[in-house]
Amino acid sequence: MNELTTVSKSEQLEIAAAMGMGGGSSNASADRLPELKINYQEENAQGQDLPRGQFFVKGTSDDPVFAKSVNFRPLSQLFQWIHYDPEENKVKNKTLMIPQLRQEARDQNGTTRCGKPTSNVLRELGKEEQKRYSDIKCFRQVRGIVSYEGKNADGDTVKVENQPVILMLKGSNFNPFEDEFLKKLPRGRKMHEYSLKVGATKTKGSGGNIWWIMSFEPDLVNAMAMDDQVFETVKVMHDMVKSENEKIQASHEKALHNSQLSGDAIDALASVSGDLEDDLADEA
Helix, strand or coil: CCCCCCCCCHHHHHHHCCCCCCCCCCCCCCCCCEEEEEECCCCCCCCCCCCCCCCCECCCCCCEECCCCEEEEEEEEEEEEEEEEEECCEEEEEEEEEEECCCEECCCCCHHHHCCCHHHHHHCHHHHHHHHCCEECCCCCCCEEEEEEEECCCEEEEEEEEEEEEEEHHHHCCHHHHHHHHHCCCCCCHHCCCCCEEEEEEEEECCCCEEEEEEECCCCCCCCCHHHHHHHHCCCCCCCCHHHHHHHHHHHHHHHHHHHHHHHHHHHHHHHHHHHHHHHHHHH
């Protein structure tokens, strides 16, 4: 079925705007979807060899399926700053998930962007100052549907079909999705109308570190319709994002309220201190 029979046009537009389902240039919860990732582990807990640099879906089973490339249909794009502390192994702060980078990214602690300055400001700071913000990353979150054929750790061939997932893109993997796909979209078309072949290229840094950079090869010839089944998936994603954003917004407002109370208390103490000093001066 290719008609959206159960969703009004206004609801379609509202969800599309909230989920960043548009095209063109854009100018990281417990409710998160399974994540499409690149594997960096050499072996699993059972001691079986794993293929580094291959894709797998984390969060669907204890027996992941690995493949060198996958077929991915992107449905939405959002941005989020996350402050992760590697020493404590926990998320210390995160922002709202927003469809445009120019929007205000309010965070749980009552600030924006988890306190990280903009790139222009950051570049003007010294190295030590910059290091303070190194654990705060901006993620390009791409939600969509993945299908592929791969192998598990036992070597068995397994098919993964129409699995809803999220891509968390940062660092050297932040820009390729936009450069290789979004900027090439035909005028007036949307990202969810096309599928991509997603691969990964091995890269070695000067210090010997190895990582993989994703590549996105779109099929811009065969546009796909938004049928009821796919849009129902988008609605579920939208509801998950809305629920998480509401929690973050509530934390943001609570932090601002507490900050205001602390400020009022400091002002009150300063006032009392001033009165006491006046009284002591009078007594003297």
